[in-house]
Amino acid sequence: YTLDNGKMEVCITNFGGRIVSIMAPDRNGELRDVVLGFDNIKDYQTIPSDFGAAIGRFANRIDGGKFVLDGETIQLPCNDNGKNCLHGGPTGWQYQVYEAEQTDNTTLVLTMVSPDGDNNFPGEVTAHVTYTLTEENAIVMAYDATTTKPTVINMTNHSYFNLSGDPSKSIEKDSLLIVSKQTTPVNANMIPTGEIRDIEPGTPFDFLTEGFRCIGDDIDADDEQLQFAGGYDHNWILVPQENSLDLPIACVLYCPESGIAVVEKTDMPGIQVYSGNFLNGTVKGKHGITYNKRAGI
Numbered sequence: 001y002t003l004d005n006g007k008m009e010v011c012i013t014n015f016g017g018r019i020v021s022i023m024a025p026d027r028n029g030e031l032r033d034v035v036l037g038f039d040n041i042k043d044y045q046t047i048p049s050d051f052g053a054a055i056g057r058f059a060n061r062i063d064g065g066k067f068v069l070d071g072e073t074i075q076l077p078c079n080d081n082g083k084n085c086l087h088g089g090p091t092g093w094q095y096q097v098y099e100a101e102q103t104d105n106t107t108l109v110l111t112m113v114s115p116d117g118d119n120n121f122p123g124e125v126t127a128h129v130t131y132t133l134t135e136e137n138a139i140v141m142a143y144d145a146t147t148t149k150p151t152v153i154n155m156t157n158h159s160y161f162n163l164s165g166d167p168s169k170s171i172e173k174d175s176l177l178i179v180s181k182q183t184t185p186v187n188a189n190m191i192p193t194g195e196i197r198d199i200e201p202g203t204p205f206d207f208l209t210e211g212f213r214c215i216g217d218d219i220d221a222d223d224e225q226l227q228f229a230g231g232y233d234h235n236w237i238l239v240p241q242e243n244s245l246d247l248p249i250a251c252v253l254y255c256p257e258s259g260i261a262v263v264e265k266t267d268m269p270g271i272q273v274y275s276g277n278f279l280n281g282t283v284k285g286k287h288g289i290t291y292n293k294r295a296g297i
Contacts, residue, residue: 001013001014001100001102001108003105003106003107003108003131003132003133004105004106004133005105005106005133005134005135005137007025007137008022008023008024008025008031008133008137009021009022009023009031010022010023010131010133010139012052012108012110012131013041013044014097014098014099014100014110015041015044015045015095015096015097015098016044016052016053016054016093016094016095016096016098017053017054017093017094017098017110017112017129018037018044018051018052018053018054018094019035019037019052019131019139019157019159020035020037020038020052021033021035021037021286022034022035022139022159024137024163024260025260026165026258026259026260027258027259027260028259032163032164032165032258032260033165033286034161034162034163034165034260034262035051035052035159035160035161035162035296036051036052036159036160036161036162036167036285036286036291036295036296037051037052037285037286038051038285038286039285039286039287045095047283049283050087050094050158051158051159051160051285052157052158052159052160053087053093053094053157053158054093054094054098054110054112054129054155054156054157054158055087055088055092055093055094055155055156055157055158056088056092056093056094056112056114056125056127056153056155057088057092057093057114057118057119057121057125057127057151057152057153057154057155058085058087058088058121058152058153058154059087059088059154059155059156059158059272060086060087060154060272061080061084061085061086061189061190061191062076062084062085062086063084063189063191064078064083064084065077065078065084065085067152069122069150069151069152070150074120074121074122075120076089076119076120076121077089077090077119077120080190083189084189084190084191085119087158088119088121089119089120089121090119091118091119092119093112093114093127094158096112096114098110098111098112098129099111099112099113106132106133106134107130107131107132107133108130108131108132109128109129109130109131110128110129110130110131111126111127111128112125112126112127112128112129113125113126113127114126114127116148116149121151121152122149122150122151123147123148123149123150123151124147124148124149125145125146125147125148125151125153126145126146126147127143127144127145127153127155128142128143128144128145129141129142129143129155130142130143141157143155156272160276160295160296160297161253161262161296161297162295162296162297163253163254163255163258163260163261163262164255164257164258164260165258165260166289167285167286167289167291167295167296168289168290168292168295169257169295170216170292170293170294170295171215171275171276171294171295171296171297172214172215172216172219172294173214173215173216173256173257174214174215174253174254174255174256174297175212175213175214175215175253175254175255175256176207176212176213176214176215176251176252176253176254176273176297177207177208177211177212177213177251177252177254178207178208178236178250178251178271178273179208179238179239179241179248179249179250179251180199180207180208180236180237180238180239180270180271181198181199181208181237181239182196182197182198182199182236182237183196183197183199183205183225183234183235183236183237184196184197184234184235184237184270185197185225185234186225186228186229186234187228188228190228190229190233192235196237203218203223204217204218204219204221204223204225204226205225205234205236207251208239212252212254215232215275215297216294219231219232219275219294229277230277230278230293231275231276231277231294232273232274232275232277232297233272233273233274233275233277234272234273235270235271235272236251236270236271236273237269237270238250238266238268238269238270238271246265247265247266247267248265248266248267249263249264249265250264250265250266250268250271251263251264251271251273252264253297273297274297275294275297276291276293276294276295276296276297277293277294278293279291279292279293279294279295279296280292280293281293
């Protein structure tokens with residue numbers, strides 16, 4: 001499915017609700033594909049990945065694959081090195097087919113009906129993801145879901161950006177600003193400890209004090225949190241912003257080479273930033289390009 005506003009083009013497949021490509025104009029007006037993915041549907045089906053996916057039922061990790069709901073402990077499959085339930089389990093929504101309805105050239109509505117007991121999550125869930133490409137070159141992703149019984153849900157998009165348009169290049173030279181003064185530290189299994197930690201100016205997690213900062217400046221610093229993840233894979237708590245006219249800015253990613261920027265806006269309280277640490281050169285993506293460590297963020 002193709003969304004086109006005459007200036008940008010966004011291609012989406014109903015397999016996993018995945019954004020397959022984003023063709024964005026660089027500083028010279030030339031279009032570049034700025035997200036990672038594959039050239040064909042077979043690779044999306046056979047090569048495990050989250051490239052561009054509409055993640056569900058539950059994005060990120062659930063400790064030990066267990067959670068307590070109304071006094072009942074529910075055990076989910078542990079597909080994260082046998083330790084946690086990751087992104088909804090081994091057959092999460094990124095590997096399912098959404099129903100799709102394209103209402104016009106700029107809007108696509110995807111629908112997922114997840115049965116009661118899907119990966120052992122309770123309740124039948126009907127979820128919608130609506131993608132809209134606006135005249136201002138914004139890609140709006142709106143999520144809603146209903147359920148037949150109490151459950152947990154945490155939907156997101158999992159696009160990996162490389163704003164150079166050439167994923168053979170690392171994102172470490174790109175610049176990042178995150179509107180946050182606090183993070184939620186994780187343990188060695190990448191599970192939040194419950195602590196809310198203030199970000200000290202000038203430390204590896206500070207992408208605000210001096211404005212834009214190169215992603216690679218301190219990504220390999222001698223820091224326990226970075227070593228757990230092999231780089232950034234953490235949640236930043238967003239600074240509340242008084243702005244009734246628009247969604248608050250969470251972060252801005254900028255590529256000096258192409259002149260392309262992505263401004264992330266959300267009404268959620270935090271943003272997870274992942275620097276492609278587990279890409280390891282074993283997967284070839286679009287045009288046969290090998291995706292090495294940190295080929296996308």
